[in-house]
Amino acid sequence: MTGLPDHARPILQPILQVENLTKRFPSVLALDNVSMDVKRGEIHCLLGENGAGKSTLSETIYGTYLPDSGKIFFRGAPVEIMSPKDAIAAGISIVHQHFVLVPPLTVLENVILGTQKSGLYMDLKYARERLNELSRNYGVALNLDARVWHLSVGEQQWVEIFKALYIGVDLLILDEPTAVLTPQQSERLFSVIKQMRDEGLAIIFITHKLKEVKAVSDRVTVLRKGKKIATVNTKDVSKQELANMMVGRDVVFTIERQDMPPGEVVFEANNLRALNFHGEEGLRGVSFDVREKEVLGLAGVSGNGQKLLFDVIVGQEKPTEGSLKLAGRDITNTTTSKRMKLGLSSIPEDRIKEGLVMDFMVEENLILGFQRREPFAKGKTLVNQKAIRKFSKKSIEDFDIATPSSKQISKKLSGGNLQKLILAREFSQETKFLIAGQPTRGLDVGSTEYVRRRILEQKRKGAGVLLISEDLDEILNLSDRIAVIFKGELMDIIDVNEADIEQLGLLMAGIQKGEEV
Amino acid sequence: MNNFFQTTIIVGLFASTIRIATPFLFASIGELVTERSGVLNLGIEGILQIGALVGFLITFRTGSHWLGVFGAGFSGIVLGIFMGWMVTTLKLNQTVSGLALNLLAGGIAFYWFRVVFADVGAENLPNLRIFQTARFPILSDIPYIGTIFFRQQWLTYLAFLSVPVVSYFLYRTRVGLQLRCTGENPRAVDMKGLSVAKHQYGALAFGGFMAGVGGSFLTLASSGMFIPEIQAGRGWIAIALVIFGNWIPWRILVVALFFGLIEAVQLTLQALNANVPHQLLLALPYLLTIIALCTAAGRSRSPLHLGLPYKRE
Ligand SMILES: Nc1ncnc2c1ncn2[C@@H]1O[C@H](COP(=O)(O)OP(=O)(O)O)[C@@H](O)[C@H]1O
Numbered sequence: 001m002t003g004l005p006d007h008a009r010p011i012l013q014p015i016l017q018v019e020n021l022t023k024r025f026p027s028v029l030a031l032d033n034v035s036m037d038v039k040r041g042e043i044h045c046l047l048g049e050n051g052a053g054k055s056t057l058s059e060t061i062y063g064t065y066l067p068d069s070g071k072i073f074f075r076g077a078p079v080e081i082m083s084p085k086d087a088i089a090a091g092i093s094i095v096h097q098h099f100v101l102v103p104p105l106t107v108l109e110n111v112i113l114g115t116q117k118s119g120l121y122m123d124l125k126y127a128r129e130r131l132n133e134l135s136r137n138y139g140v141a142l143n144l145d146a147r148v149w150h151l152s153v154g155e156q157q158w159v160e161i162f163k164a165l166y167i168g169v170d171l172l173i174l175d176e177p178t179a180v181l182t183p184q185q186s187e188r189l190f191s192v193i194k195q196m197r198d199e200g201l202a203i204i205f206i207t208h209k210l211k212e213v214k215a216v217s218d219r220v221t222v223l224r225k226g227k228k229i230a231t232v233n234t235k236d237v238s239k240q241e242l243a244n245m246m247v248g249r250d251v252v253f254t255i256e257r258q259d260m261p262p263g264e265v266v267f268e269a270n271n272l273r274a275l276n277f278h279g280e281e282g283l284r285g286v287s288f289d290v291r292e293k294e295v296l297g298l299a300g301v302s303g304n305g306q307k308l309l310f311d312v313i314v315g316q317e318k319p320t321e322g323s324l325k326l327a328g329r330d331i332t333n334t335t336t337s338k339r340m341k342l343g344l345s346s347i348p349e350d351r352i353k354e355g356l357v358m359d360f361m362v363e364e365n366l367i368l369g370f371q372r373r374e375p376f377a378k379g380k381t382l383v384n385q386k387a388i389r390k391f392s393k394k395s396i397e398d399f400d401i402a403t404p405s406s407k408q409i410s411k412k413l414s415g416g417n418l419q420k421l422i423l424a425r426e427f428s429q430e431t432k433f434l435i436a437g438q439p440t441r442g443l444d445v446g447s448t449e450y451v452r453r454r455i456l457e458q459k460r461k462g463a464g465v466l467l468i469s470e471d472l473d474e475i476l477n478l479s480d481r482i483a484v485i486f487k488g489e490l491m492d493i494i495d496v497n498e499a500d501i502e503q504l505g506l507l508m509a510g511i512q513k514g515e516e517v
Numbered sequence: 518m519n520n521f522f523q524t525t526i527i528v529g530l531f532a533s534t535i536r537i538a539t540p541f542l543f544a545s546i547g548e549l550v551t552e553r554s555g556v557l558n559l560g561i562e563g564i565l566q567i568g569a570l571v572g573f574l575i576t577f578r579t580g581s582h583w584l585g586v587f588g589a590g591f592s593g594i595v596l597g598i599f600m601g602w603m604v605t606t607l608k609l610n611q612t613v614s615g616l617a618l619n620l621l622a623g624g625i626a627f628y629w630f631r632v633v634f635a636d637v638g639a640e641n642l643p644n645l646r647i648f649q650t651a652r653f654p655i656l657s658d659i660p661y662i663g664t665i666f667f668r669q670q671w672l673t674y675l676a677f678l679s680v681p682v683v684s685y686f687l688y689r690t691r692v693g694l695q696l697r698c699t700g701e702n703p704r705a706v707d708m709k710g711l712s713v714a715k716h717q718y719g720a721l722a723f724g725g726f727m728a729g730v731g732g733s734f735l736t737l738a739s740s741g742m743f744i745p746e747i748q749a750g751r752g753w754i755a756i757a758l759v760i761f762g763n764w765i766p767w768r769i770l771v772v773a774l775f776f777g778l779i780e781a782v783q784l785t786l787q788a789l790n791a792n793v794p795h796q797l798l799l800a801l802p803y804l805l806t807i808i809a810l811c812t813a814a815g816r817s818r819s820p821l822h823l824g825l826p827y828k829r830e
């Protein structure tokens with residue numbers, strides 16, 4: 001599916017024009033006088049770092065947020081989009097960055113929700129026909145009667161897309177749709193949206209990955225810190241130029257991983273099995289070991305058991321079978337705090353819910369979990385304020401945490417600084433084994449770089465690291481060995497020097513080497 | 518002779534099971550719809566009481582039982598909408614709002630009753646003739662079966678009818694789908710241009726209506742008189758039945774009948790002067806409710822967004 005060559009596509013008037021859009025949230029100016037336009041038959045990328053305002057812009061076009069000022073023109077006429085209802089009526093659809101599905105209901109029910117305006121009954125027959133037609137047209141098969149929570153993340157993404165297309169739209173916005181897909185699934189998505197473009201749709205494709213901009217778009221608008229930097233024809237710019245526009249300074253792309261001879265085995269998981277939230281077996285016999293001075297990357301599409309594995313390793317969930325060993329000791333049945341004492345440090349995937357208490361002060365979060373230990377404990381019941389103060393001062397300096405004081409309430413900090421806070425806490429003890437769940441998700445480029453450097457520093461100091469990430473580039477850049485998880489099983493563990501992205505993508509989709517696709 | 522007694526007792530037992538289940542069924546089915554929209558209405562107890570009082574007062578004044586029932590239902594709608602104002606418009610904490618509604622309703626009922634019947638003493642409280650039970654040609658005269666099923670109150674038939682109707686509404690209709698989605702993920706509803714608040718207000722109004730009517734059953738079809746706190750914890754049990762019934766209409770019917778049966782057994786044993794401490798008998802239904810709730814806790818699944826306010830930003 002290649003689409004028409006550029007010159008063969010008709011040049012049309014913009015279907016959407018956004019003029020001087022400004023949107024302020026209590027804490028930030030998320031959009032600062034942004035203007036852009038999108039034409040029919042074009043894929044228009046919106047590129048920017050995390051926090052640049054991409055989602056805010058698209059949700060403002062969709063009516064989720066009301067702009068503080070600015071105008072929107074659709075099909076040449078000014079429109080007042082006060083709510084999603086108005087956007088839908090105008091012919092605008094969106095696939096939100098985070099799924100907005102109703103997991104206990106079926107695919108069919110999810111798709112038809114809100115699409116029918118009157119009548120007592122749901123016209124299920126029409127709905128099935130329309131969906132089958134979409135399926136045929138785009139070559140995507142969906143089981144309409146499956147409950148959404150039984151679907152894989154990739155399939156859920158298709159449900160979202162069909163939801164958006166079902167009503168018949170002129171402008172489709174896709175907000176970071178590839179974040180949860182394997183490379184092959186992304187390719188598939190690209191060819192489908194190119195087909196949509198060739199059918200005359202206008203498409204806004206949001207991403208922070210330069211590769212994707214080059215792969216799909218006709219034009220690209222770059223946002224940085226709420227400001228529009230430029231709109232350019234994709235074929236006229238290089239990746240490096242785009243990167244500089246996006247970040248505002250020269251970017252170093254890769255962090256140098258250092259090969260070093262690994263030491264003793266520091267962590268072992270043997271045949272782990274465990275039940276997930278739905279009572280289904282989420283881990284089905286996972287075995288691996290991690291050595292000192294080694295990073296084992298765990299690649300996989302989210303929802304394949306990574307979270308459960310994390311919880312089992314830190315001691316928040318009990319395995320039904322199998323054993324864990326840390327620094328030579330069996331820890332299968334020990335508490336989280338015992339494991340921490342043995343040298344386990346962890347960076348949880350959901351830093352806001354599981355890594356921090358957002359209403360606590362920075363200094364309180366900095367010693368969370370260590371309050372019963374020297375020097376923070378004073379006797380059995382009290383804490384040593386002075387020691388805490390001193391430690392916080394040092395941590396804030398060492399880890400470059402941007403906060404007015406150690407007494408600041410944590411929820412006022414940005415994502416990057418919150419993550420630094422967690423690192424400062426976890427690395428304050430001698431770390432023998434570090435487990436990091438999606439440590440850079442949602443962070444801007446600067447913080448991402450910082451976090452990665454700190455993780456590699458732990459490796460240099462002698463720790464073993466298990467890095468769980470959905471970002472394949474991150475896995476390839478930081479790991480010495482790579483394990484791929486699919487439906488609660490490790491597909492394979494490969495040396496990074498023998499790994500390529502193609503093969504990893506297949507493993508992430510559950511396809512073994514040599515197997516037919 | 519002995520045999521005849523036993524049969525009469527058993528028939529009576531089943532007939533009262535159905536009668537006793539009626540107010541629970543009204544309140545639970547109403548609460549089910551409310552909770553399916555994501556709102557936990559703990560004010561059911563209070564609405565039952567107001568319904569009981571309003572139904573009683575209207576019928577006492579006008580002589581029309583059905584007018585009393587509708588008045589009670591209407592008062593429930595008003596209270597349901599008041600709850601909606603607190604939890605969806607003001608986005609107050611749902612637990613606190615529900616408890617506040619109970620206190621308010623209890624206070625209003627007590628005060629109103631005192632004002633209206635200022636001059637009567639406790640010994641001669643006003644009372645009225647209760648609803649006539651239904652009679653069906655032939656059916657009502659079938660031995661045993663007729664007594665159990667075809668000589669009940671009309672309101673009882675309405676309560677049982679509400680089960681298939683609500684089931685059909687939730688699973689087969691357009692608005693039913695929207696309502697279920699509101700309780701599971703209101704954002705999905707909002708992002709499709711539908712109003713979360715409208716669905717929740719509607720569900721609360723329906724839940725209030727059902728509880729109001731259920732309350733009127735107590736005064737108009739059961740006791741014939743109103744005394745403060747006449748609902749005696751039925752609202753709380755109704756909420757427990759929704760959990761025990763796993764938020765599914767048919768299951769709620771089953772557990773409401775089960776609860777009615779226990780209550781009926783308890784009453785029968787008391788009447789028979791069985792050699793069991795009556796305090797234990799009185800506690801029996803509640804003990805069983807607690808046990809049932811504990812066993813149901815692991816297996817049941819509540820609407821995912823139950824009890825949480827929805828804010829877009
Ligand atoms: N609902 C919200 N309330 C407050 N701040 C928000 C909200 N949504 C986004 N922001 C802030 O607005 C900025 C832009 O966010 P967003 O549009 O999500 O960026 P992007 O999609 O480019 O990653 C960020 O600083 C973010 O913290």
Ligand SMILES: [Mg+2]
Pocket residue numbers: 054055056097175176
């Ligand atoms: Mg975003």
